[in-house]
Amino acid sequence: MAEPGDEEAAPHDTARALQDAARSAGLAIAPAEVEPLLLALGGQPPATEGTLRRALLQIRRAGWRGRLSVLHQGAGALPVSAVDLDLAVTAVADPAAGDAELLSALRETVLARLGGYGSPAAALAAALDDLPKGATGEAKLDAVGHCAALVAEAFALPPADAAAFRRQALETEERRRKERRVAARAAKETRAVEERRLRAWEASLVDADAVPALLGCTREEAERWIRAGLVPVARRVTVRRGSRTTREAEFDPAELEKLCGAVPGWRRGDGGHRSVARREPRDEGRGSSNAAVARVAGLDRYAAHFATARSLNRRLVACLGPTNSGKTYFGLSRLAQAESGVVLGPLRLLAHEYREALEGQGIRTALSTGEERIPVPGSRHTAATVEMCPFHTPMDVAVIDEAQMLADPERGPAWTAAIMGVPARTVIILGAPDAASMVRRIAQLCDDPLEEVRLERMGPLVAARSPVPLGDIGRGDAVIAFSRRSVFEIRAELLRRGRSVAVVYGALGPTVRRAEARRFREGEAEVLVATDAIGMGLNIGPLRRVVFSSLRKFDGEQERPLSVQEIKQIGGRAGRFGGAHAEGIVAVLAGGGDPREIAHALTAPAATPEDLRPPVAPDADIVAAVAAEIGTESLFGTLRRIERSVLRRDDPNYRLGDLSTQIAIAEAVDGVRELTLLDRWTYAMCPVDERDEGISRLTDWAVEHAMGLAVAPPRAGRLPPPDRASQDALQSAERLHRRLVAWRWLAMRFPEVYRDLDSALAESRRLNDWIEDVLAARPSERTLGAGKPAGPPGKPRKGNPPRQRSAKPRRQG
Structure with a gap:
């Protein structure tokens, strides 16, 4: 018979046996490590010293990573990336390692990474990017010299060559910093002058x-x-x-x-x-009158800008319907029957899908996006992003997808330009029913006849009556969250419950998104966890249910309820006509909201936008004309004047799109006087990630461009094994991929400066492959799955949410 207290004594005896085994191995175990160690060892004392060391290593590596992230700050000249931290702790094999051993492993890891960049110049560029920056946004100059010495060591340069490399690195960096300071000072002075000119003009009214x-x-x-x-x-x-x-x-x-x-x-x-x-000479101190500037810009006569389109006898066909109503099939079928034409969409990913669909029908089709061209000899069809719309070559048919994007303040002007300006005899406009009113307004402004085709959903879509517990999520379900963090919280919880999971979110490149969608579509992953990035065209296959984690989202400015159109657009991905799940079900996770809100949204009529005026934005010709009219070489001053004066706020026909990003970039690059006004305008149009210091990096590239230097493509260096990649390492790879997108975009426009395109493409492919492998791997608790959500997964936490941009598609052209 067991004596009282035996139940408590057994675990105590096991812990004591564990401590004894550790002492025999010369290891010290902290009290807090006992329970995790026992769990790792299956509740039994270790059979061998090697088993104990491996288990202790696994537990301590997570703490070491945090310790290293603090220690390397003291070694300020060491260029450390998130990937370096992952690789360094993996390289340490002694569970008793101290700070010195950890820093030594980190240094060796950095040296190995630098040696993998192919050339000392590429390694130095990557190292300088990883150096800690001071209050001025620059690393200390002696740290630059130390980085050059590390690179020389990594490439085993002879002493004389190493000294010369270090000297040249310092000279180039000093020159670069001087040019940056000159550019920053000039930009500041230019802004002050242009603001004074604008204020003087306004004061004269x-x-x-x-x-x-x-x-x-x-x-x-x-x-x-x-x-x-x-x-x-x-x-x-x-x-x-x-x-x-x-x-x-x-x-005036x-x-x-x-x-x-x-x-x-x-x-x-x-x-x-x-x-x-009569036209009087311009007062250079104040600039041209507002009316003169407005006449030159001509945004109030925007349709007239597209002379080729206006010369054609165009016919518009608006094919409008909800998700899964066959709109894309309607448009591509008619394009395939035409002798020539183009299909335009919001994403590079969709351009690829259009191209594949047309090629599948035997139609040779070229590709044109902001960062990629695939010419096809003899082709008379092109799949493209909407910003790449051709405006000067007449064609038979143009298909413009996702026309509801007209309402988007940032990218809407691209749809206005495409619909008004594409020189096709038949223009087929695809979109949600909400787009009808704005398409009609554009047809009137262009004086083009409009035919409307309405499609209905092919298969029923119903709202679930009750919230769905996370434990009920199963094969064929898609869970929709509204931040990257929430996506990974839900993914981790589902993995813990034994589900296989694919993920899709906005930070992923098109190649990885398609790979994750394929994993779900082909059954490799039971569940898809995604942001609202899946709401626009991605081929994810049949869905049994779309389950919202929450019926509220933070949109970059505020937390708000989901709109009716968002619920319809995303929820409409559920079900598929003729597929395994003919009836689509839309639901919400338990704790995420009231299912009745979904039922109301699914039956609500199409909403009419508050402002039916199509948004417009200047192009290079307009920017050049306005700058000449007001007598300035300042891009910032030109865009500010356009923003303030070329289109009255009460113009009955058009409204100005959001130019805030272009103005912010213009302000930063305006001091790079060696670049022409239109070169700076090209930089202002580049898609950048503002959360990753994108504007500052773009300005540095512009300075190097002006200095006559070649701008090297960003590189990731060594990457950790996918199954041991931390969240930091994954996010670092995603950031690098977005930087490569911007670099490749500029390479299409300045090939003489952004020269190594093949290398950039190879690095993009390598990052995509690695990110795919990370997402397909089943991570440890320490890596991607770390952290249990505090409440319903995906539900916003209490307090102020972090400021993030919404997951809307970024400019692609």
Whole structure:
């Protein structure tokens, strides 16, 4: 019979046996390590010393990584990446290793990585990128010299060559820093000058009460001519009068002075103002009048910019319907029957899918995206991203997908330009029903006939009546989260429950997204966990259910409920006509919201956008014309003037798209005076990740461009084994891939500066393959699966959410 207390004594005896085994091996075990060690050893004392050492190593490596991340900060000249930390702790084989051994392993890891870059120059560029930056955003200069010495050691350069390499590295870096400082100072001065010019012009404006005196007319005449549009309004400002807020017009006195000669003709009613009004010399201190700038830009006559399209007898066909209604099949079938044409979509990934679909029908099809070209000899069809729309070559058919993107403030202008400007005799516009009103407005502005085709969903879509527990998620389900962190929290929990999981989120490159979708589609992964990145076209195959982790999302500005269109667009991926899951089910995880909200959204009619005016943005020709008109070489000043003055806020036909990213880049690169205005405009259009210091890096590249240096493509160096990759290492690889996207985009435009395109493509493929392997691997608790969600997986935590951009597609062209 067991004595009382035997149950408690047994674990105590096992722990004591573990401690005895550790002492015999010359190892010290902290009290906090006993329980994890016993778990790792299956609750039994180790059979051999080697078994104990391996288990202790596994437990201590996680702590070592954190310790190394602190220790290397003290060795400020050591260029350490997240991958280096992973590889260094894996290389340490002694569980009793101390700080000195850890730092030595880290140094050896860094040397091995630097030696893998192919050339000392490439290794030095990568090392400088990894150095800790000070308050000025630059590493200390002596740290640069130390990095050069490390690179020389990694490549085993002879002493004389090593000294010369270090000397040249310091000289180049000093020159580069000097040019950066000059560029930064010039950019700051340029901004100040342009802001003063703009403020001076705004200060010179007068209200309607001053117009009669300036024109030499009565108040009644001035009001009549203003209403008729003869007197140009410079801008409208919000004025509060008591409890009432109004928008009141302001006028440019210089512009009014030029119109004085037209007044007699206006009084006669013969329109003589057009011939009498004269153009005065520009006041360089203030710049041209707003009306003159607006005339030059012509954004209020945007459709007229596309001369080739306007010369054709075009016909628009809007094929609108919900997800899984056959829109893409409708468009591509008609394109395949045409002698020539183009299909345009929002993502490089979709351009590839369009191309494959057309090639599958025997149609030779070229590819054109912002970072990639695949020419096909003899082809008369092209699949492209919407920003790459060809505007000068007439064709038979153009297909423009995802037209609801017209409502997007950042990328919407690309859809406006494509629909208005593609020179095709038949333009097929595909999109959600919500896009109908804006497509009709564009057809009216272009004076093109419009035919509307409405498609219905091919298969029922229903809302689940009850929330879904995470334990009920099974084969054929897709769980939708709204941040990368939530995706990995849910993935970790599902892996712990024995499910195999594929993931899709915005930071993944197109190749990896397609690979993860294929794993799910072909049954290698039972469950898909994704952000709303799956809502736009990715071929993920039949879904049994779409399950939202939450019915709220943080969109980069605020936490808000999902819109009706978001629930329809994403939830509509459930079910597939003629497939294994004909009926699609849309649900929400337990704790993530009320299922009745989904039911309401699925039956709600298509929403009409609040503002039906299509968004527009300047192109290179408009930027050049406005800069010449206001007499400036400042891209920042040009874009600010466009933002403030070329399109009235109350223009009845168009609205200006969001230029904030372009203006931020323009402000940074404006001081690189050796680059032309249009070269700087090209840099401003480059897709960058602002969360990864993308604008600063882009400016550095522009400085190197101006210095006549070749800009080397970013490289990742050594990568850890996929099954031991940490979250930091995965995110680092994703960041590197996005930097390569920007580099390749610039290489398409400045091949003489961004020269090593083959190397960049090879590095992109290597990163994609590694990221695929990481996502397909079953990670340890220490790596991708670490951290249990505090509450329903994917549900926003209490407190202020971290600022992130929403998962909308970034500019691709």
